Every structure is written in C-alpha cells, then in structure tokens.
Amino acid sequence: MHRATAPDWRHPQEPIWGRREPAWRLLGPPVDAVGRTLFSVRIAGLEHVPRTGPALVVANHLGHLDPIVLFTTLFGRRGRRPRYLAREELFDDPFVGWWLRRAGALPVVRGHGSAPVIEVARRAFEAGELVVMYPEGHLARGDRLVARPGAGAIALATGVPVVPMGLWGMQPHLPGPPLRRRAAVEIGAPLDVRRLGTQDPQSVTSVLLGLIRARLLPRARMRCGFPPDHPDADPEGAVPITGSSWRATVEILRRWFSRWR
Numbered sequence: 001m002h003r004a005t006a007p008d009w010r011h012p013q014e015p016i017w018g019r020r021e022p023a024w025r026l027l028g029p030p031v032d033a034v035g036r037t038l039f040s041v042r043i044a045g046l047e048h049v050p051r052t053g054p055a056l057v058v059a060n061h062l063g064h065l066d067p068i069v070l071f072t073t074l075f076g077r078r079g080r081r082p083r084y085l086a087r088e089e090l091f092d093d094p095f096v097g098w099w100l101r102r103a104g105a106l107p108v109v110r111g112h113g114s115a116p117v118i119e120v121a122r123r124a125f126e127a128g129e130l131v132v133m134y135p136e137g138h139l140a141r142g143d144r145l146v147a148r149p150g151a152g153a154i155a156l157a158t159g160v161p162v163v164p165m166g167l168w169g170m171q172p173h174l175p176g177p178p179l180r181r182r183a184a185v186e187i188g189a190p191l192d193v194r195r196l197g198t199q200d201p202q203s204v205t206s207v208l209l210g211l212i213r214a215r216l217l218p219r220a221r222m223r224c225g226f227p228p229d230h231p232d233a234d235p236e237g238a239v240p241i242t243g244s245s246w247r248a249t250v251e252i253l254r255r256w257f258s259r260w261r
Contacts, residue, residue: 014120015104017127020081027102028075035072038065039169040180042223045187049078054125054160055190057082058151058208060217061134062232063170064252070132070167073185082132083124085117095246106131114153114201121154135205152193152204161190164208166216169224171234172255184223186216 035041049055059070067084074082086105091097106124109116124131135151155162169183176182188211193204218228 014107014123015101017124017129024081024103027099028081031068032072032076035068035076037179038181039069039072039183041069041072041183041185043073043077043185043187044219044223045189046073046077048163048187048189049074049080049130050161050163050190051079053128054158055130055163056121056125056151056155056158056160057130057132057163057165058135058205058212059132059165059167060209060212061136061139062167063172063234064139065170065256066134066167069170069183069185070165073165073187074130074132080130083129085121085131085133095249108150114150117150118154118157122158125158125160135209147202147205147209149201149205151208152201152206155193155204156199156201159192159194162193162208163190164188164212164216166212166220168217168220168226168232171232172258173234174224178257182224184220186220186223188212188216 049057057070057074059066071082074080081104084100084103084105085108086100088107088109091100091105091107106117106120108120121131131154133151133154135148136146137148137150151162165188166186167183168186169181174181191208193208196204196207198204217232221228221230
C-alpha cells in the first residue's frame with residue numbers, strides 16, 4: 001500500500017486542520033492591504049463562495065501576483081481562510097517555506113500519483129477548510145489553459161463543491177499604473193463534478209478550465225476595460241523566474257513596475 005493511503009500518514013509539513021494559526025492574525029490583514037493597494041479588484045459572484053464548510057476553489061493562473069488577489073477576494077471580502085496547494089519543494093525554501101507553513105498551505109507530493117494530495121485535501125475538507133488550487137499546475141504560458149488531472153481527482157474523490165474562478169488583470173505587461181491597477185475576479189456557481197457523467201479526472205479538470213476560459217475570463221476582461229477576446233499572453237511570461245526566493249521576488253517586482261506607462 002502506498003504510504004499516502006494509510007489513514008495515519010501525515011506529511012511533515014501538513015498543518016493541523018481546523019486550527020486558526022496565530023500567524024493569520026498578523027499576516028492576514030497586511031497581505032489583504034497589499035492586494036488592495038496594488039489592485040482595484042472588481043469581483044462578481046462572491047456569493048458563490050460558501051461562508052462556511054468545505055469547498056475546492058479552482059482558478060486560472062496568469063500572473064505571479066494572482067495569489068494576492070485571490071487572498072484579498074476570499075479572506076478580505078468573504079472572510080474565508082484560503083488553503084493553497086503548493087509544491088513540496090517550495091517548503092524547503094527559507095523565505096517561501098516560512099510563509100507557506102504559517103499560512104497553513106497544503107504540500108503537494110509530486111511523482112507519487114494523486115493519492116497523497118487527495119488524502120491531504122480530504123483531511124482539510126473534513127475540517128471544513130477552503131482549498132485553493134491552480135489546475136494548470138503552474139503559471140500559464142501564452143493563451144492556453146492546459147488542464148492537469150489533480151483538481152478533477154480531488155473533486156471526484158471527495159465530492160466537495162467546486163467553485164470556478166476566472167482572474168484577469170494581474171499580468172505585468174498590461175497598461176496602467178503599478179498601484180490600484182484594475183483587476184477582475186469572476187466567480188461561477190459551485191459545481192458537483194460527480195454529475196458531469198465522467199469519472200476521468202483529466203476530463204473533469206478540462207471541463208472546469210473550459211468553463212473558466214469560455215465564460216468567466218471574457219467577463220473578467222470586460223470588467224478591466226478590455227475586449228472579451230483580448231489575449232492573455234504576457235511577453236515575459238514565457239521566461240520563467242528562477243533563482244533564490246529573494247531574487248525571484250525582486251524580479252517579479254521589477255517586471256511589475258517596469259510596465260508602468
């Protein structure tokens with residue numbers, strides 16, 4: 001039996017579900033303030049995010065600052081504490097790992113199939129947590145949203161409602177000032193993926209991303225003052241940001257402020 005399927009196995013970085021970490025009182029309001037300073041976020045469909053109880057939020061990932069906008073939406077506007085799924089190796093970074101552990105992020109163990117992340121997510125849902133996942137698995141390259149099976153596997157295995165989100169406006173190449181840049185979040189109604197008529201995780205994730213691309217992203221673009229078919233691609237998005245967390249942070253900020261025009 002794979003170790004992740006054993007009921008007593010826990011990842012060493014896994015938080016204690018249902019407990020409100022003390023760091024949230026210190027970190028939550030400042031991160032929310034940063035989001036409100038960088039962006040003027042226009043949100044539609046906030047009522048679709050349940051105020052209590054478990055749910056899986058799936059969102060597209062177009063910019064490195066997307067998590068801040070998601071946090072401002074869920075924590076600042078809805079009062080929900082988002083639990084982000086993060087790659088296991090990020091917890092080893094001195095700077096990023098420190099933040100992830102205090103934010104109660106969920107570690108994703110790669111190379112062992114979907115069983116480990118399903119079990120971690122299941123325990124989070126049993127405690128009534130709100131889990132956030134980028135079903136593309138990484139920052140989107142160009143205009144294509146490429147589905148990975150993880151989100152579908154979690155939704156099918158746990159049966160929790162899935163809340164699709166379309167985010168737009170966090171790409172650094174878009175025109176506008178660096179502060180109070182217009183951004184948009186379109187939130188769709190919760191879905192029960194078990195009613196889609198398929199038990200294939202890849203197909204379920206493809207349906208979710210197809211909904212985001214066809215219905216939510218066009219509305220988000222229009223809320224930002226762009227045509228519904230405006231391309232999402234960031235010219236620098238194809239150039240991955242590497243190096244230490246501090247250098248990566250500096251590079252993200254450089255790209256963001258260098259586009260001010």
